Amino acid sequence: MNFVTSGQGEAVLLIHGLFGNLDNLKSLGQVLETNHQVIRVDVPNHGLSEHWAHMDYPSLAKAMINLLDECQIERAHIVGHSMGGKIAMATALAYPERIISMVAADIAPVAYEPRHDIVFAALESLPLEGHTDRRFALAHLTHNGIDEATAQFLLKNLQRTETGFRWKMNLSGLKACYPHIIGWHNQGGEHRQVYQGPSLFIRGGDSNYVTGEYRNAIMTQFPSAQAKTLEGCGHWLHAQKPAIFNRIVSEFIDKQAM
Structure with a gap:
């Protein structure tokens, strides 16, 4: 850890x-x-x-x-x-x-009760390959229902690669474990x-x-x-x-x- x-x-x-x-x-x-x-x-x-x-x-x-x-x-x-x-x-x-x-x-x-469905949907739908401009990512999240302050917080998890972005966090793992997290x-x-x-x-x-x-x-x-x-x-x-x-x-x- x-x-x-x-x-x-x-x-x-x-x-x-x-x-x-x-x-x-x-x-x-x-x-x-x-x-x-x-x-x-x-x-x-x-x-x-x-x-x-x-x-x-x-x-x-x-x-x-x-x-x-x-x-x-x-x-x-x-x-x-x-x-x-x-x-x-x-x-x-x-x-x-x-x-x-x-x-x-x-x-x-x-x-x-679940309260992060919109967040997961916005994060999962963000195209990572071929985009290296955080402004694009911010616009995507805000367009998908995330307020700008929360979007800026979430985008701290983005890491640039040679071809685009990747998530530092284990997004799929967090979604799979989400029932335990809210439980x-x-x-x-x-x-x-x-x-x-x-x-x-x-x-x-x-x-x-x-x-x-x-x-x-x-x-x-x-x-x-x-x-x-x-x-x-x-x-x-x-x-x-x-x-x-x-x-x-x-x-x-x-x-x-x-």
Whole structure:
């Protein structure tokens, strides 16, 4: 798994969301690295990490623990946005002894309905061979129903070749694994996992990813959970209000330091 490290001190693992890469939480990492060792990862099937045919949260959680082992880190704070937040939650639930605290940005520990069909259709229909102008790619995505800001974000996954473009991410793999990505494995019953450690859920005030109906699911799996709402921003709260988001996360982590 591809990753970069910076800073020194108690470790913090930062995990991006679907279609992202390790640069998505870079500004948060720059704030945290003053007092912490920061590890930013490319999730499998993203960025420069390996492509997986099967991708679910238990296997992704295990990959995060393997990374900590590779870095010889016994315990770490873990922070994730969207899909990355689910990976952070799954890791804390399955390996609580390895996680000092957990932060999930605009995501809940629940299964969601599909909401990326238009995105997958636009990405899959983009002609890659014979085109080397990103303006063409941007026009294609916006013409197919993607707003320009999201299109610019998605196009960070394009890489030029001698004859056109290729995707850095494993687009076909992500689509195949999409039911697992929007799903959730820790549904309940006697084998439900619980993380008793400090946890923080931050939601965008204009986002519909974390609503009141998910409160019970959060509290039963993360009984020590705290919650914050960033007003005036949506699902991309870390990009829309980075100064406030970074401050909230860094202050929470500093309070949980061992």
